[in-house]
Amino acid sequence: MTTAPKQLHLAAHFPGVNNTTVWADPRSRSQIEFSSFEHLARTAERGLFDFFFLAEGLRLREHNGRIHDLDVVGRPESLTVLAALAAVTDRLGLAATVNATFNEPYELARRLATLDHLSAGRAGWNVVTSSDAFTGENFRRGGYLDRADRYTRAAEFVATARGLWDSWTPDGTPRPFAHHGPHFSVEGEFTVPRSPQGHPVVIQAGDSPEGREFAASTADVVFTRHGTLDAGRAFYADVKGRLAAYGREPDDLKIMPGVGVVLGDTDAEAQERAAGIRRQQVSPQNAILALEQVWGRDLSSYDPEGPLPESDPDPASALVQGRVRVADPLAVAARWRELSRQKGLSIRQTVIEATGRQSFVGSPSTVAAELAGYVAAGAADGFVLVPHLTPGGLDDFVDLVVPLLQERGVFRTAYTGSTLRSHLGLAEPVWKG
Amino acid sequence: MPPLRPLHLAAEIGGPPRYDPAHYTGLARLAEHGALDFVTLGDSFARPGPDALAVLSRVAPATRRIGLVPTVTTTHTEPFHVSSAVATLDWVSRGRAGWSVDVSTTGAEARLFGRRPAAPAADLWREAGEAADVGARLWDSWEDDAEIRDAATGRFVDRDKLHHVDFEGAAFSVRGPAIVPRPPQGRPVTVVDGTADPARETAARHADVVLVRATTPERTAEIRDDVHRRAAAHGRDLGTLRVLAALTVDLGDAESPPEPGLESGPPLAGHGTYYRGGPVDLADLITQWHRAGAVDGFHLTPITPERDLERIVNGTVALLQHRSLFRTFYPGGTLREHLGLARPANRYALQGEPA
Ligand SMILES: Cc1cc2nc3c(=O)[nH]c(=O)nc-3n(C[C@H](O)[C@H](O)[C@H](O)COP(=O)(O)O)c2cc1C
Numbered sequence: 091m092t093t094a095p096k097q098l099h100l101a102a103h104f105p106g107v108n109n110t111t112v113w114a115d116p117r118s119r120s121q122i123e124f125s126s127f128e129h130l131a132r133t134a135e136r137g138l139f140d141f142f143f144l145a146e147g148l149r150l151r152e153h154n155g156r157i158h159d160l161d162v163v164g165r166p167e168s169l170t171v172l173a174a175l176a177a178v179t180d181r182l183g184l185a186a187t188v189n190a191t192f193n194e195p196y197e198l199a200r201r202l203a204t205l206d207h208l209s210a211g212r213a214g215w216n217v218v219t220s221s222d223a224f225t226g227e228n229f230r231r232g233g234y235l236d237r238a239d240r241y242t243r244a245a246e247f248v249a250t251a252r253g254l255w256d257s258w259t260p261d262g263t264p265r266p267f268a269h270h271g272p273h274f275s276v277e278g279e280f281t282v283p284r285s286p287q288g289h290p291v292v293i294q295a296g297d298s299p300e301g302r303e304f305a306a307s308t309a310d311v312v313f314t315r316h317g318t319l320d321a322g323r324a325f326y327a328d329v330k331g332r333l334a335a336y337g338r339e340p341d342d343l344k345i346m347p348g349v350g351v352v353l354g355d356t357d358a359e360a361q362e363r364a365a366g367i368r369r370q371q372v373s374p375q376n377a378i379l380a381l382e383q384v385w386g387r388d389l390s391s392y393d394p395e396g397p398l399p400e401s402d403p404d405p406a407s408a409l410v411q412g413r414v415r416v417a418d419p420l421a422v423a424a425r426w427r428e429l430s431r432q433k434g435l436s437i438r439q440t441v442i443e444a445t446g447r448q449s450f451v452g453s454p455s456t457v458a459a460e461l462a463g464y465v466a467a468g469a470a471d472g473f474v475l476v477p478h479l480t481p482g483g484l485d486d487f488v489d490l491v492v493p494l495l496q497e498r499g500v501f502r503t504a505y506t507g508s509t510l511r512s513h514l515g516l517a518e519p520v521w522k523g
Numbered sequence: 524m525p526p527l528r529p530l531h532l533a534a535e536i537g538g539p540p541r542y543d544p545a546h547y548t549g550l551a552r553l554a555e556h557g558a559l560d561f562v563t564l565g566d567s568f569a570r571p572g573p574d575a576l577a578v579l580s581r582v583a584p585a586t587r588r589i590g591l592v593p594t595v596t597t598t599h600t601e602p603f604h605v606s607s608a609v610a611t612l613d614w615v616s617r618g619r620a621g622w623s624v625d626v627s628t629t630g631a632e633a634r635l636f637g638r639r640p641a642a643p644a645a646d647l648w649r650e651a652g653e654a655a656d657v658g659a660r661l662w663d664s665w666e667d668d669a670e671i672r673d674a675a676t677g678r679f680v681d682r683d684k685l686h687h688v689d690f691e692g693a694a695f696s697v698r699g700p701a702i703v704p705r706p707p708q709g710r711p712v713t714v715v716d717g718t719a720d721p722a723r724e725t726a727a728r729h730a731d732v733v734l735v736r737a738t739t740p741e742r743t744a745e746i747r748d749d750v751h752r753r754a755a756a757h758g759r760d761l762g763t764l765r766v767l768a769a770l771t772v773d774l775g776d777a778e779s780p781p782e783p784g785l786e787s788g789p790p791l792a793g794h795g796t797y798y799r800g801g802p803v804d805l806a807d808l809i810t811q812w813h814r815a816g817a818v819d820g821f822h823l824t825p826i827t828p829e830r831d832l833e834r835i836v837n838g839t840v841a842l843l844q845h846r847s848l849f850r851t852f853y854p855g856g857t858l859r860e861h862l863g864l865a866r867p868a869n870r871y872a873l874q875g876e877p878a
Binding site for chain 1: 542581585600602610617635636681682697698
């Protein structure tokens, strides 16, 4: 007896503000004009993707007290863009990253429920918890939270939002709602009926043990960086293993690593193209900057084509602000020095090697086989594709790889449902009135 | 007689709560068919209805020219998020966004957030003024040509054209710069209902469009003069300000004898001035008030949008167009252009120029 191969899920990350976007490419267009969002979303929908994904940053990054100027800067506000995209797409899920630290549950629950209505059940929310005093300077309450408190606030935030989403009966009657907890006190009547897919889909991105536990207890989807086969399998087993404690089944939570894809007519051509992309992503200036981020001091006098500094990092420094912090600078520096010594790499070459995101590189058939292989091997349920070109970065994937995935029987040939939950194979949450 | 200033018309499209986007898209398209300057969509955290800004963002790609002005409250929200969302509405609509600034004075709204008790309207309008002020600064915090994409030096932006706003108010502080680049209109259009005293100072200082609810052209002109006086005291050029009379209209009984004049209809709680009658008499009333020089135009709130907006557009507006009192097409693409308001200069760019 043969069983049907495991289906994979695909999502599209908009290549705006992040250090993977190659803005100097002549085909690169605006990261802010609506036409760019429309192009990528329509491409993803043409490819029958589960959802379109937007990241968030609430303060422009700074380096040495000056605004970081080497990567794409400037983005629209996610939920507002997604509401507009709901007008030009029919089936595609629309997921926004929105911080739980710098928002209030009543307001955000209402905006998400509104998006779910405006899109007929296609809304998703990536709950992030990044918080620091630097970002907090843009907000009323300052916003700095301890690592531990961030996740207790996030958990109470999501629980409160879900309570609000459940506060209307399925037949459309509002009922009074009250929540009083350590972080929030919310009392009154919600203004939006139960949403077309029950609740918007909850996504989690954050890798600490607290983050994984939060995902296991709360999320529908995990967005992760564990892209290699081994790391992916370990992460997958760890997170899925945490579900039983919350009375959940492995399939209740989808694990989707963010990955790049570089295609070529042949594997060799794709490899060459990928190397060219990495050189564009890590310019000489960006290489020194990445180094300063680890070493925590001014290294502008170093030659990007020369060797790494011999001296150790200063772990206490906050030279770069607004980026996820390097966990253990001393260990990272040691690893980079070792890599550089072994392979005889310059600063820039080391950064190129050490900071690459997992990418699938090859001909369309190679890439299709690898993606399916990861899912079959229990390293992922699917992928969030992170293109490097705005907005045309998914065109080739949709035209060339999606048909091969369909031929393999691992990807849908038509949308079978209309809500994001149905694309992800997730049940509608039971109403808890 | 001085030449008449162009007439401006706007309409509210909210009514009983609806969650279906096609409903709102249909009404906005209808208003666009009448070449109205903008539609508004009222909002509050404490009465049924969807988030107005999201709804009008959903409407944006389904319309081409009409201005989109959601109510956005400033009491329980973060000014940084609010300014980002309004700027984004301007991006997705290609320069057609505004926001109608409001405050949340009730205990019911305060309890939904649990962060602060209900406060007096005067305090909240001062805070709303700060929110409008910091919003405008954040919209200016990117100069228009900040994005340079200079491959030779590897620089995507010219950091000298991005500015910390360093706003310190009584209610909050914001460091900036914005995460959203300066929107197409430079600054989306700020609308404030300046009828009530606590709001009037904020309106005079920060609004591009001030709404006034009064029962006679004389009383409307008085309030307008007061708004003008206060705006001038803040050093504003009065040419940058539009004053619209706000009327609630009920055109449901067009077959029966018209009841023109404002005192004739039963007053509606919370709706202020109220007109009931036929679309032709409404056109006469608009003509009269506008000829009297009381206002730059009207903001009409139909009590039943599906029915009354159709009568406004195909009756009242068509007649005003026939009389050459109102334009028949949009000469420009942005809301500022409809209103005859210039794209504001960037305060930081001006600072940066050599003396
Ligand atoms: C794949 C991935 C994507 C993320 N995207 C964002 C983002 O768009 N905005 C943001 O503020 N934080 C983002 N984060 C940061 C997480 O929300 C989280 O705060 C961070 O990883 C630290 O939490 P942790 O200690 O649990 O890892 C992302 C994290 C991961 C792993």
